[in-house]
Amino acid sequence: MLDLIIDARPAALAPGFAVKRILPYRLRRMLGPFIFMDHAGPVQVAPAQMPNLDVLPHPHIGLSTVSYLFGGQVTHRDSLGVEQIIRPGEVNWMTAGSGIAHSERFEDPAALAGGALEMLQTWVALPEADEEQAPTFRNYQPTELPIFTDNGVWMRLIAGEAFGLNNGVETHSPLFYLHVVLQTGARFGLPRGYPERGAYVAKGSVEVNGRVYTPGQLLVFTPGLDPVLIAREPSTLMLLGGEPLGERFIWWNFVSSRRERIEQAKADWQAGRILLPPNDNQEFVPLPSDRTRAAGTGSPPPQALS
Template sequence: MLDLVIDARAAALSPGFEVRRILPYRLKRMLGPFIFLDHAGPVNVAPECMPDLDVLPHPHIGLSTVSYLLDGQVTHRDSLGVEQIIRPGEVNWMTAGSGIAHSERFEDPALLAGHALEMLQTWVALPEKNEEDAPAFTNYQPHQLPVFTDTGVWMRLIAGDAFGLKNGVQTHSPLFYLHVELQPGGRFGLPRGYPERGAYVAKGRVEVSGRSYGAGQLLVFTAGVDPVIIAQETSTLMLLGGEPLGERFIWWNFVSSRRERIEQAKADWQAGRILLPPNDNSEFVPLPQDKSRPAGTGGSPAPQALS
């Protein structure tokens, strides 16, 4: 029933700011079109440490970034001129396409008062026909994202199509992405009709087929099975998956179906051809030292950014 259990690994985004990285993983580079999954927080910071959390302007190609918060708020700025604060229950969906740069700034005054920050960020690879689309950004509000409730269960559809629910979040390939809250004893399954499906335990502990799994684990399920996930305690799950897109190359923050496109993206960033956000252009993340060619759905160096 379970193909694989992936344990999150620590990854440093900046001095003093670590996240739990789940995808890509050496035995499972992608889950459907999802090629990247980070879980940041919950984290509390002293006022003098807040600038250390910031993710400076950096580039992307060939993917959509999806930001979803469980607590706190983050300010997004990008080279389209967009400035958007994202709060819990909202979705920031940014399609990089042919190339975009953006920053994530942690400017929430509530962090100074001891409130926590917690966010999930994924990258969704684009189909080949969309890899060079014009960059775009949309913020979706909670009222645009349908919610389902049942005994011991609360669920929000972040994107895609699942359990007969749909929303207006624009996707480029068949996928599902869900936020699920389970009370102790609450039971939940996975959407049918997708060949690749997984459940990330963000908080709590769940049981599947008599075995227990806890926070920081991604459960990857065999195609065609219908597992029952039972909460052993109050738990937060992120369910995701969809149709696979085929091989992708990933190097730093670049994703493409073609090796040579990533080489072009490196040159474009170094030459300033990917513009910085007009309202956040005084600093940026330089291209990492390149010691290897991009590898199939792996590559070097590891992805740096939250989104």
Template sequence: MLDIVIEARKASIGPGMDVRRILPFRLRRMVGPFIFMDHAGPIELAPQQPTNMDVLPHPHIGLSTVSYLFGGQVTHRDSLGVQQVIRPGEVNWMTAGSGIAHSERFEDPAALAGGQLEMIQTWVALPENEEELAPTFDNYKPEQLPVFTDTGVWMRLIAGDAFGLKNNVKTHSPLFYLHVVLQQGARFGLPREHSERGVYIAKGSVEILGRSYSIGQMLVFNKGVDPVIVAKETSTLMLLGGEPLGQRFIWWNFVSSRKDRIEQAKADWKEGRILLPPTDNLEFIPLPEDKSRPASSPAPEALS
């Protein structure tokens, strides 16, 4: 049966940059290892309009960030010295592990014109025995990601395995992540090999068991349930899930199985022990004032 319907909430991560926040949700913190999901855009800005949308250098621990664009482009810089222009259809997988800082800057005005910029970002929690891995960053081009097509169906495997598809995107626990486009009337299902499965409607609307669902909703299904998803119009879906990892704590941009590790990360960022990107080190996001914020609620500055 359908376990829960999550309604995206509006969150602001900076001037001019409001997002739909899907995970974490108070009644459903994670789907498989996925602990965070934001949908940004489409952003409507004229080429001559100034913007302060850039996400300044900020830290992470205990997770992988996964950036996936529908349109536009973003420049990623991190404390490993990586500088990567992220383009639509690529998978950008940054494993923070023991600690990394990065920025995301929107440096091409043309990429912001006409509502082109649109992206999904997720965070994938790391297994306990890999939370302190050395940080890494990998960029995978669209041609490295398998695509399946059928009548009215287009599907790209972003990471993991599903429907017999696999790719070389390096993951740390069993999961799946798919970008699916359905034409009106097309029918689709969910991969059966994973315990926890969610469907986020990024565009359009679908019908399941006679009920309609639309943009901004995530549907989470129990194991053993095999729903038939029918597109009411051309629709874009993000399917994700996998095997649960157990309890995780999240505060601002930090994720860990241990509260004391998050406290250490706070101190490390405040004291400058997490290095800034060497090519973007003149400004950064300071540690937010705590004000007894629950450890399960990320601060609004966090997109990635």
């Protein structure tokens, strides 16, 4: 029924800004095309500390970053000149392709009031044919993301196709990504037709095959089976998965099917060939010390949130 249970590991991106890091994991580096997953918050800091939370301009290649908020708001700026505030229920989908830099700033004190800021960040690896495409950015509003409700179940399709639902979010390979809220006793399954599927427990607890799972756990399910998740209390889940893409190398914020492309991205960032956001170009994250080689195994330097 379950191939693997991944317990989130703590990671500190800034003082007072801790995240739960779920993917990559040493025993499971990808789930379908998803190669990275962080759960940040709820964040509780004084307004004076807000600048310390900012994620400074940093680069990406070979992937799409997907930002989704439970609460608060974040300002995105990138080297395409895009400036976009993301709020709960929206999706920021940025495809890095051949290279992009972006920042995420926490500029509204109200966004942190009462621990309101809470977000999930995933990275979706690109098929080899799309790894060098021109970078793009798109914000999708809640009205563009279909919602399904049933007895004790609320569900929003963030991207892909699942349970007969689809939307206009541009993806590059077969996948699904869902925000699901269950009331106590509600039963829920997984989308069919995908070889790799998982459920991340963000809040509450769920029972699967007689065992209870709690926040911070990603449940990776055996292909071909149809598990039933039962909410033991009001619970929030993120369901994700899809078709695998094959081996990918990951180092810092770079993902590629080719090891040498990672090395090129390092050189490009150091040489300034990946442009900074024109409206946020006074500071940036330097390339980390290269203590590890780009590899499909091993631990890369800590990634930025997005």
